[in-house]
Each structure stands twice: as C-alpha cells, then as structure tokens.
Amino acid sequence: MNYIDLIRQSEDLVTAGMSACQGCGAELCLRRVLQVAGRNTILSIPPGCMAGAGVVGWNFDNGLKIPVHIPLLDNTASFLSGVTNMYQRKNRPDVNIIAFAGDGATADCGFQSLSGAAERGEKLLYICYDNEGYMNTGFQRSSTSSKGSRTSTTPVGKVQDGKSQNQKYMPLIMAMHNVEYVATASPSNMKDMVDKVTKGIQASKKGFAYIHIFSPCPTGWGHETDQTIEVARKAVKSNFFPLFEVEQGKWKLLDNKNPIPVSDLLNLLRKFSHLSPDDIAQIQELVDKRMDLLRKLSAA
Amino acid sequence: MNTNQNRIVAISGNKSAAMGAALSRPDLIAAYPITPQSSVVESLAQMIAQGDLNSTMIQVESEHSAMSVVQGAAVAGGRTFTATSAQGLALMYEPYFRMSTLRLPMVMAIATREMTSPETVWSGQQDAVSVRDAGWIQVYVENNQEILDMIIQGYKIAEHPDVLLPVNVCYDGFYLSHLTERVEIPHQPAVDDFLGVYHADHVSLDPDTPMAVDPLTSGEILWRYRKGHLDAMQKALQVIEQTDDAFEQVFGRRYGGVIDTYKMDDADFVIVTMGATTGTAREAVDVARSLGMKIGLLKVRFLRPFPDKKIREILSGKQGFVVIDKNVCFGWNTGVLYMEIKAAISELGHPISSMPAIGGLGGADISVDQLVTCIQVLVKQGSQQPGQLDTYWFQ
Amino acid sequence: MSKKFITPVGDEGIYTLDTGSWRTFKPVMLKEKCTNCGLCMIFCPVGSITGDENKIYEIGYQYCKGCGICARECPTKAIIMVRESIE
Ligand SMILES: Cc1ncc(C[n+]2csc(CCOP(=O)(O)OP(=O)(O)O)c2C)c(N)n1
Ligand code: SF4
Ligand code: SF4
Ligand code: SF4
Ligand SMILES: [Mg+2]
Numbered sequence: 146m147n148y149i150d151l152i153r154q155s156e157d158l159v160t161a162g163m164s165a166c167q168g169c170g171a172e173l174c175l176r177r178v179l180q181v182a183g184r185n186t187i188l189s190i191p192p193g194c195m196a197g198a199g200v201v202g203w204n205f206d207n208g209l210k211i212p213v214h215i216p217l218l219d220n221t222a223s224f225l226s227g228v229t230n231m232y233q234r235k236n237r238p239d240v241n242i243i244a245f246a247g248d249g250a251t252a253d254c255g256f257q258s259l260s261g262a263a264e265r266g267e268k269l270l271y272i273c274y275d276n277e278g279y280m281n282t283g284f285q286r287s288s289t290s291s292k293g294s295r296t297s298t299t300p301v302g303k304v305q306d307g308k309s310q311n312q313k314y315m316p317l318i319m320a321m322h323n324v325e326y327v328a329t330a331s332p333s334n335m336k337d338m339v340d341k342v343t344k345g346i347q348a349s350k351k352g353f354a355y356i357h358i359f360s361p362c363p364t365g366w367g368h369e370t371d372q373t374i375e376v377a378r379k380a381v382k383s384n385f386f387p388l389f390e391v392e393q394g395k396w397k398l399l400d401n402k403n404p405i406p407v408s409d410l411l412n413l414l415r416k417f418s419h420l421s422p423d424d425i426a427q428i429q430e431l432v433d434k435r436m437d438l439l440r441k442l443s444a445a
Numbered sequence: 446m447n448t449n450q451n452r453i454v455a456i457s458g459n460k461s462a463a464m465g466a467a468l469s470r471p472d473l474i475a476a477y478p479i480t481p482q483s484s485v486v487e488s489l490a491q492m493i494a495q496g497d498l499n500s501t502m503i504q505v506e507s508e509h510s511a512m513s514v515v516q517g518a519a520v521a522g523g524r525t526f527t528a529t530s531a532q533g534l535a536l537m538y539e540p541y542f543r544m545s546t547l548r549l550p551m552v553m554a555i556a557t558r559e560m561t562s563p564e565t566v567w568s569g570q571q572d573a574v575s576v577r578d579a580g581w582i583q584v585y586v587e588n589n590q591e592i593l594d595m596i597i598q599g600y601k602i603a604e605h606p607d608v609l610l611p612v613n614v615c616y617d618g619f620y621l622s623h624l625t626e627r628v629e630i631p632h633q634p635a636v637d638d639f640l641g642v643y644h645a646d647h648v649s650l651d652p653d654t655p656m657a658v659d660p661l662t663s664g665e666i667l668w669r670y671r672k673g674h675l676d677a678m679q680k681a682l683q684v685i686e687q688t689d690d691a692f693e694q695v696f697g698r699r700y701g702g703v704i705d706t707y708k709m710d711d712a713d714f715v716i717v718t719m720g721a722t723t724g725t726a727r728e729a730v731d732v733a734r735s736l737g738m739k740i741g742l743l744k745v746r747f748l749r750p751f752p753d754k755k756i757r758e759i760l761s762g763k764q765g766f767v768v769i770d771k772n773v774c775f776g777w778n779t780g781v782l783y784m785e786i787k788a789a790i791s792e793l794g795h796p797i798s799s800m801p802a803i804g805g806l807g808g809a810d811i812s813v814d815q816l817v818t819c820i821q822v823l824v825k826q827g828s829q830q831p832g833q834l835d836t837y838w839f840q
Numbered sequence: 841m842s843k844k845f846i847t848p849v850g851d852e853g854i855y856t857l858d859t860g861s862w863r864t865f866k867p868v869m870l871k872e873k874c875t876n877c878g879l880c881m882i883f884c885p886v887g888s889i890t891g892d893e894n895k896i897y898e899i900g901y902q903y904c905k906g907c908g909i910c911a912r913e914c915p916t917k918a919i920i921m922v923r924e925s926i927e
Contacts (some may be wrong), residue, residue: 152881187651188847227517370908657850
C-alpha cells in the first residue's frame, strides 16, 4: 500500500492532545511509528520529552491506546528484553515490542543496556528519536549533540563556543553490533521512514532492530515551528544526517551525489548562530568524512 | 529413584539457593556474576543446559540490567529470579527500588558481602541492610536448608494477594554460600502444589488489556500507593507466619515465622543475631549457660517487615541484650539491627540494658569463644546499669 | 482495574490536553487549491489532519497547535495561516 494511504487509514494511537511543543519532530514521529505498528504493540518510553508530554499518562489515565510503560532513563532495552522474552515464552511472538527513546536514554544513560540487548539479539525494535540533547530537562548537551551546538550546559560565552566535542555516531555503533536491522530515518522522508519501521518490526521477530530518527526540536534548536520538516530535509540533503539501512549485514545508503552545503541547514538553527565561517567549514569537513566512510562501508 | 522421596544431599549455600529457585520454576532468570554469588547462576545455567529446568535465562551485561530484565518479565506476568551481592546490589539500586514500588513479586537471593571500600570481596551484611528502606521484604537465614526453604516460601509470601512485594533471601557470603551442608531437597510436585501458578492480576503489559504502567502521578494520589505498600508490609507479618505453618505441614520444617528463639524461657539476658552467626550463637549460649549465665538467643529472621511486636514480647521482662551486627549503621555508633531493636523496645515499659556489638566485617570470623566473652561483658555490665552500653567491637 | 493503589496504572481513560487553545495562528485549507495529495496529513505532528476514503483531507481544530507545518509543506500552497481572533 502507498504510504500515504497507509497512514490515512491507520488509527492514531497517541492521545489527541499531548504537551509536546508546537512543531515537535518527536511527536510527529511517535504518531507515525505507532500507526505503522498498530495496536498489537507494547511500547516503552523512558523519561524524556515524550514521556514528559503525557504519553505514558497521568494519574489513572493512559496517554496511548496501547500498553505503555515508562522504564528508567537507563534500562529501556533491558526492561524490554524481559518483556519480549516473556512474550516468546507465552508463545505470542506476534506482539510488537518497541522502544521509543531519546538520545540521552539511548546514547548516554541507557547505552550499556542497549548494547547488551543488541548483543544478545533480543527480539525487539529500539527506536531512538534524536533531538541532540536532553530536551526534557532543559536542553542540556548529550553525546549526540553536534559539535558547535549551543546547549544549556555548553553555552556560548567569552571563552567557550558551544559544544567542543564531536557527536557520538550511534547508527554506526549499532550497526557494528551485527544485529538484524539498523536504519536511520528522517521525518522529511516519510515514505522511507514508514518502510524502515515496517522492516524494523519484521526484523524484531528474528532479532534486534534499531532505528535512529533525526528529530528536529524547534524549542531547543531554535527554529520556527513550521520549519521542522524543512530542517529535517536539509539535514538529509546536506548529508548532515545520512539515510542508510543495514539489513542482515547488507548496506543500503541513500547517496546524495550533489549535497547542499551544511551551512544551508546550520543557518536555520539558532543553536549554531554563533558559528564562524571557519567553524562551519570544520563541520562541513566532518560531514564529508563521515559520508565517505559510509560510502566505503556500503560498497564493501 | 523413588520420586516421592525427598532427596538428601550435601551442597553449598549457593547450590541450595539455585535448587530452591529451580524448584520454584521461574519463567525467567537474569543475573550477573559477582563473588560470592556467582555459582548460583552457574548452577542454574547448568540445570537449563541439561534440560532439567525450563526457565528462560538472560545473560545480562550488568546487575542493573539483571533487575531491569526481570522487571520487564514480571510486568509481563512472569515469575522471576535473580541473585547478587554487594557492588551488584548497589548497581541495581535504581530498578531495585522500582521493583518493590511497582509491587512486583519475585525472589532475589543475596549472598551478603561487605561493601567496598576498603576493597573487599568477603562476607558481611552491609550490602543487604543498606537497602532495607527500598521496600523489599528481607529474610536473613541461618543455614543452607533455610536458604532453599525460604526461597520457596519467599515466592509464596511475595505472590500472596495481600502482599505483592519482592523478597530478598539473604545469606552470609562464604559462611553459607561456600559452606557445604546437608540439605533436604523437596519433591517437585509438592513444591508446585505449595506455590501454585502465579497470576498477576494487578498489573500487566498486554495489548489485550492496554494500560499505562506507571503514569505520572501527582502527590495527592502518590501517598496512597506508599500507604498501601506500608500496609502490605504489615500484612506480610501474618502471611509470613501462615506460610511457615503451611510449609511445615507439607515439608515438615518450620522456622518460627518472623523470629526464632533458643533457650529463652528462663533467660535474663539475650543475644540477638541475624543470619549465619545464629548457629555460632546457639553454641555460645550453651557454653555461657554451662558457665552459669542465664542467656537466651533471639534470631531475627525478617528485617523487613520488622517484627517489632514479637521482639518486644521476647525482650519484655529481660534484664539486657546484646545485638550482634555484621554491619554498621553510619551516623549511629552501632549496627543496623541494634537500632531497629532499640526502636522496637522504646515502648517496652521497663528499663533494660542493651549492648551494640559489631563484628564479622569483611569476612572476619566471630568464634564461639568471642561470643561467650561478649556475653560475659553484657551480663557483667548489664547487671550494673540499664540503658545503652558502649559498643562492643569484635577484634 | 479492580485492584487500585497497588501498582500505579492508567487504564481509566485517555489523558488528553486541550492543545487547541495554544494556537495563535490557525491553518485554513483553500479547497480550490488542494490536490488531495495528503502531505499535510503526513507531516502534521498532532494528527489534526485526516482524510476520508475519497482522499479528501480536512483540518480538525480541537487539538491543532497551529505550528504551521501543514501550510509550509503543502506543495500547492493550499493552506494559509490566519491569526486567531480574540473572542
Ligand atoms: C538516572 C536518571 N538520571 C537523570 C534523569 C533526569 N532526566 C530525565 S529526562 C532526561 C533527559 C533525557 O534526554 P533524552 O533521552 O535525549 O530525551 P529528550 O528529553 O531529549 O526527549 C534526564 C537527564 C533521570 N530520569 N534518570
Ligand atoms: S523541547 Fe523539543 S523535543 Fe521536547 S517537546 Fe519541545 S520540541 Fe519536542
Ligand atoms: S498538502 Fe495541500 S494539496 Fe496536499 S492535501 Fe494537504 S492541503 Fe491539499
Ligand atoms: S498547524 Fe500544525 S498542528 Fe495544526 S494542522 Fe497544521 S500541522 Fe497540524
Ligand atoms: Mg534528546
């Protein structure tokens, strides 16, 4: 089915009104992901913007129409390992076991438990929505915040210019776990995202699947609320966020032969407004280098 | 082999814990190796590999994940087991606290060990007593038979609808974990019958009954969960006694419920123990009595819930007591059990002398002779003055 | 759930916030320009745009936060953002 028809016909399983900011990329992705997954799903959403926005509910109410739990910031993958193993024991492998976790819960606090679950090949789909920072606690840096990012813990001052370190590149780290399926996705390329989530769910019946989603955050990154898709699109088109998938070791990279300059993206975001032309050139170099590496890996 | 016959074997405490767990037939086991617990999981892995145990075993990368994995399995309706010690327990604190506050019954064995620093791997109770306020039921046992029996009883208590709390079965690292003793292995069908099938009807993550597990909860409501948890702890005091009775009927062994006593009837002074020191203390009581001291033994089995009423009853009318703590209570110049008992006897109604005693830290031995000397100090000083005596250190 | 105040669970209803009241600008669809492509529905973070079996798309205002994504992403500029009137 055409992805637009699929979304049109699929029930939105998220509460109609949740407190994510206007134009939140994560809210968009959560709704689309669950439309693909359907009701026969158990979801874990660790502390972060989505849980904070009420998706795990309030007092006696649920924020979703499906079973959901808020695990700890640092145990989403191991918590779900227990859930999925019980469902295999109950002979109910049809139930989709999915994590929807922020970059902090994924790349920092929860990194060890994620790596452990991936190595064990647990039958679940782990989705990271990467808004490049701890947004729920006020946009502090995370290990996936891009170099140069202004965050509340990497401020721009007289002697410091935002985050000085490079970003930890999770998708490749996960690919190196040799799991069933790894992919990156962007809400700008929704057909691609829908396809990947579908594949990820299928792969999770056989082993561990991981999808890393680029999740623009108007509030933290400093862009207009209507620019969310444009930001995501420019991230893809500039190779700032390359789209690829690794299916049982087989690579598929969406290669932009004529990428737009990263400055086209960076200029949209106030978190980068302090960058000098030199800084931007440095980021361009990082982006080009990573793309070269991905090309080599996907050609191998 | 006649399968209706209980088997009698000579096994270590860790093996006994593993067999107790196996007899309880958990759906899922997750654990991470640490001295002195490691051989518990090794034994279970062996049983699964041999096809003798049909549990799912998850070889996690840490204790934090061990507790998280069993938490996931428990929310999905499973009976679960894990085991740990010291640093492992410290690492799992975050999901550990959550296990009890999510009211998920399970049993975790703790081969108790001193906490680092100084760097140590040996016995002590500092690990387990340090988490006494994390909402779990904690039982401290005396010998290898009691380890096995209390793991089975632990599930019965934990899964009781009035309780629904996780249980720690704490046994002294090395002193029990690595000691070989005679243990009677109950007959599997009898255990199956005793425990029944666990069915969680208070929580579940299941697409057939969609619910949010742990929604954000406001303070106006949260206190009710805490109160319910405290109430469940108090109800557990009865459930523990009932379970001990029921266990005796089927298996022929009883432990006295929340506490046990030895030669208490005519005693003027009491030695209070928790864990494996109890065995040594029984002998010390005999020796002290042969020397003319009217001493009895109080074995505190459950630290949580704390059997304050029972303890008051036992100590009522006595002249004094000493509490042997294999741990310290930072901030008080005593051990933890001493402070708990002190709180329990605040309504005793008559003066009593009491002596905190600390020993057995980091694997140090406490001998019969040392206990007898300690009892002598108690009787001598306690006969002269009521109130708290100086802390006695086993050196 | 019959057993209340044991494990905290939310199973009585769906927690829903009145996010429609956040709006300062409101998306208005100009039907004559609309080609029924469905992209506005695809990109609406709130799920406020729905389509029927004839692929006719409609904006629901109850929860629309007024982010403007639909207007910006519409290929034919068939959605415009109009300031909410203060009543
Ligand atoms: C162990 C622990 N440390 C810190 C926190 C506080 N905390 C809650 S959410 C959060 C940030 C999460 O960031 P991320 O996973 O990227 O999600 P986002 O808020 O960006 O959506 C932090 C640090 C916590 N809940 N648990
Ligand atoms: S801070 Fe960013 S990620 Fe969080 S809800 Fe707002 S827009 Fe979404
Ligand atoms: S995006 Fe524009 S053209 Fe397409 S359905 Fe929506 S309003 Fe119509
Ligand atoms: S303005 Fe935003 S929330 Fe409202 S319909 Fe358009 S995309 Fe959806
Ligand atoms: Mg984040």
